[in-house]
Amino acid sequence: MKMVISGGGTGGHIYPALALVKEVMSREPDSKVLYIGTQEGLEADLVPKEGIPFQSVYITGFKRSLSFDNVKTIWRFIKATRRAKQLIRDFNPDVVVGTGGYVCGPVVYAAHSIGIPTLIHEQNVIPGLTNKFLSRYSNCIAASFSGSSSYFPKEKTVVTGNPRATEVAQxxxxxxxxxxxxxxxxxxxxxxxxxxxxxxxxxxxxxxxxxxxxxxxxxxxxxxxxxxxxxxxxxxxxxxxxxxxxxxxxxxxxxxxxxxxxxxxxxxxxxxxxxxxxxxxxxxxxxxxxxxxxxxxxxxxxxxxxxxxxxxxxxxxxxxxxxxxxxxxxxxxxxxxxxxxxxxxxxxxxxxxxxxxxxxxxxx
The missing domain is CATH 3.40.50.2000 (Glycogen Phosphorylase B;)
Incomplete structure (x- = not known):
């Protein structure tokens, strides 16, 4: 399997991504993985230490109140999507995965726009803005808790739990x-x-x-x-x-x-x-x-x-x-x-x- 995975900002988004990479590699050792994050997030430090190829895009989150900064964020989203498309085309993955954080927005959206299947993973009971936005562009939504299901399209939402749990359960x-x-x-x-x-x-x-x-x-x-x-x-x-x-x-x-x-x-x-x-x-x-x-x-x-x-x-x-x-x-x-x-x-x-x-x- 060739997989692009994206998740950033905090360990809560990054550790599930890393756990999923381990699962894929344990089942298909010949798999190729590319991680796309930001240089400002914790992922820029954690991911390379795991020996996973890492690329970055520049993106910031939306303000929840009216702000001129949101105009700048829209422009950054467009530029980040353009770069993500190029990275994804060059890597040619079988699937693109987003595990949360605003960096997933341009990465998953870019994959959808060029016809690559996508999956997003939601860790929280109440979804964040990014995953709510991406739910319409994803082929599958994996939820950690059943309490999340009502926030997403029923026909493509599956309660899977959080991949991080697998490591702890063992x-x-x-x-x-x-x-x-x-x-x-x-x-x-x-x-x-x-x-x-x-x-x-x-x-x-x-x-x-x-x-x-x-x-x-x-x-x-x-x-x-x-x-x-x-x-x-x-x-x-x-x-x-x-x-x-x-x-x-x-x-x-x-x-x-x-x-x-x-x-x-x-x-x-x-x-x-x-x-x-x-x-x-x-x-x-x-x-x-x-x-x-x-x-x-x-x-x-x-x-x-x-x-x-x-x-x-x-x-x-x-x-x-x-x-x-x-x-x-x-x-x-x-x-x-x-x-x-x-x-x-x-x-x-x-x-x-x-x-x-x-x-x-x-x-x-």
Missing amino acids: ADGSRGRQSLDLPTGKKYILIVGGSRGARAINEAVADMIPMMAEHPDYFFIYVTGEIHYEKVIEDIRASKPANLLVRPFIYNMPEVLAGIDLIVNRAGASFLAEITSLGLPSILIPSPYVTNNHQEKNARWLESQGATRVILESELSGSKLLSSIDAILRDSGTERHMREASKSLGLPHAATLVYNQLKSIAKG
Whole structure:
């Protein structure tokens, strides 16, 4: 298979793309892949490190309010589409895939305009502007959650899950616990605010630290983010309880996720795919700083399915966070129900499901 894939801006768009590339290469080792992103996005760093050929176009996102910048964006879209057409013609792929971010707009549209089959993947429950626009130009729309289906044409929408979930579902939880040298016989709670950390979550955990010693059956793994680590360590040095492990970052996150009992985190789409593939109960604290408030919409949908508890950042405190943890882990029925609900939403074979859709639409 020859595939062009595009996804950019954040890891939530890039990691599913990379997981799909791995799936394609594992099934068809002779496949050729070209990744088209932007030089400004995280993809310009991550993709070449994976040994995947990378090309870029220049494009910016639309403002949601009336702005002269949108006129400039339309012109950039036209130029980016022209360049994407040339890149696609030169590569001559069997299929073009978009996994989100505004760079997918000109790439997928260009492929459609020259007759190349296209697939877009939507990670969030509520689709973004780019995928709503591209849905009319795509042969197939792969959705991570069934809650997305009503936003797209029914006849070409398939719920596949998120390819990133496949990598996490295969992880070994015992290796994750061993890598952190965790004590046995505890309930393991992982608290993390994303790769760069989240100040509000860090502050809530700082408030909770004096109460942790009163819960010796719990063991807390607290990931601060690199930029917050030194300050957090300094702040808690005199009061750090024995059942708390603090790390700036965890590199083997899939293994660690597979070995814990409860996670506290933001509500990014790829992360939700990971925890549902494992059937993990969660407490989600959506970031209020993201476009279209999509994290809260993701979290509320999972909450409506019984898989999570949601605490808004404006309502967050150490006591509220700890009482929410207790409400789940002190009640075996609640914990079991949340595990079952989370697992029912997960699609651990998502990469295979998306691959099958690719095969069904690819030319030749």
